[in-house]
Amino acid sequence: MSAEPTTARPAARPATGALGEEAVAGSARLHVAGFQRARIQAAMAEACVELGAPHVTVAEVTSRAVISRRTFYEMFDGVEGCLLATLADALAEAGARADAAWAGATDWRERMRAALVALLAYGEEKPAVARLLVVESLAAGRNALELRADALARMERALAQGRSAGAGAGGCASPPELLEQGVLGGVLGVLYGKLSEPGQPRLLALANQLMALIALPYLGAAAAAAELKRPRPAAPRARASAGNPLAGVAMRLTYRTMRVLIAIGEHPGASNRTIARAAGIDDQGQMSKLLRRLRELGLIENTRTQRVSGTPNAWRLTGRGEELRRTIAVSSSTSSD
16 A cells, blocks of 8 residues: 655545535444444344343353444443343334335235235344344343233234224124234244244245234135235345344444545545545554555455555445445434434
8 A cells, every 4th residue: 555645735625515524423423323233233133042032141242243342331231221122123123114014005904914024024134133023032031021012912903903804704703802812822823933943034935824814813714715825925125234234344343444434435536645534533554554454354445546656545435345334324224213
């Protein structure tokens, strides 16, 4: 890597958008905090699945998330607090997807199917989180069970709307009081078994059968048979925030590192000096070491065409670096919702 000449004219202060460099700094702090929270929670879900919720330690989570204990305790008060936050956030995200799908359909049957497919797709996208919600939460303590019970109560209320939808449609004429609990228990039992198996769960393959199980007591045998014949839902498109967003990157993503990645993303082709100024790094030696490390990890590349000594470097994000930047943005926005 060539250093820039000391006699060169100082580079113009880079534009960082309408809000200026202070806004970039604030954005970086939000990105780092949100991204670190997402990493910690992804690591918590993975650890619960592999070790069992009662056996997870802070050391296990920080090792998987590639963060320090100090960073962990800046966000959570301990393992239980982290676990409960992970459960609550996952339930909120899954619920938001189901609600959006429900709102896009017209009648109870189509709404129920749309919400079910949305939840199954979420489980395929985030299998560790799905296993935590359905399987490991049962052994995660009283507070976790309360979170789970609240979510199940919402599902039971949605199911109960099928009572009026099924009136005169071939369903049970006098549905038992515990019908919703029975139907939901059956669905969860199937999912528990599937999510307890090793490997990637194929939950969407169960959509027609589960919807038939739901429709039968409310709408009758004909409706259940029709659900079995419907086209199988397509697999969901992968989202940037799925799983551990730093998997495969062997470094801690610090505030300074994030400032550098943001600066390069906003100023492709920028030199060491320009990036350092945008990232708020005064020491050019540290700047060079950080850029070299990011290049070794395959996150940035030097597009400088001339190899003459004194020619400024020209950095840009690689495809992997841009993917990480998008993942960070998605993770941080999801965590702040």
